[in-house]
Amino acid sequence: MKVDLHNHTVLCNHASGEMEDYIKEAIKKNIKIFGFADHAPLNPDDGYRMKFKEMPIYEEKVKRLKEEFKNDIEILLGYEVDFIPGHLDKRVINSNTDYLIGSVHYLKTWNFDNPQYLSVYKNKDIDKIWEEYFQAVEEMAKTNLFQIxxxxxxxxxxxxKPKKDVRLIAKKAIKEIKKANMAVEINTSGLRKPVKEIYPSNELLELIKEFDIDITLSSDAHKPEEVGKYSKEAEEVLKKFAFDKCAVFRNREKKLIKI
Ligand SMILES: [Zn+2]
Ligand SMILES: [Zn+2]
Structure with missing residues (x-):
């Protein structure tokens, strides 16, 4: 894949490796536009995010690397921001970044993608959980603060998985994503997780296509060797759904590039 906009750094406390090594891996994998979008700080801190005081360290380092590697690759600066109503921080939202990825990892106080809290899935109706999740995605899109x-x-x-049709559960959220002019990332990290699937699923990609929503590409790497690891699988998705353009963002402005 030519583009990879979602990659982490050690600052978030659950990734490893030098930032330089992420970039070298990206160059090796023939990625042309590479973005760091590390987990933005959270208040209160959950231990899996960078601290507010680390933001300038992160931003300056990415800018320095952008300059250093400019002949080999274009490097972009972003944040992956937790969407938790009432917890969006101006320092992140107004940061001088190319883009913000809006992500739901929390339903109220439940960090549902953390295996530590797995038991909650068994104590609650699965369709309700999925509905609450996509309601949160819908609200996230409605804020108009995120590019991806x-x-x-x-x-x-x-x-x-839900018993209900996922397309029905997700439809309103997808409409709002279109309205907000956001891109949806084809994120290969699901292949490393118990689900062993790319995000989003084929059913949702059908809807994304139907609504003519732009896509972008991401590894969501937490280690250098994860950068571009599933390029082949991502490219199969592009082909299957006939996506021929990929969104990139500079200074929060979307640009579509041919892929
Ligand atoms: Zn992470
Ligand atoms: Zn995430």
């Missing part, structure tokens, strides 16, 4: 919808169906991470 992160791992659109992350709620499938542990392979607990």
């Amino acid at each position: 919808a992160g791992h659109l169906d992350l709620i499938k991470v542990f392979n607990f």
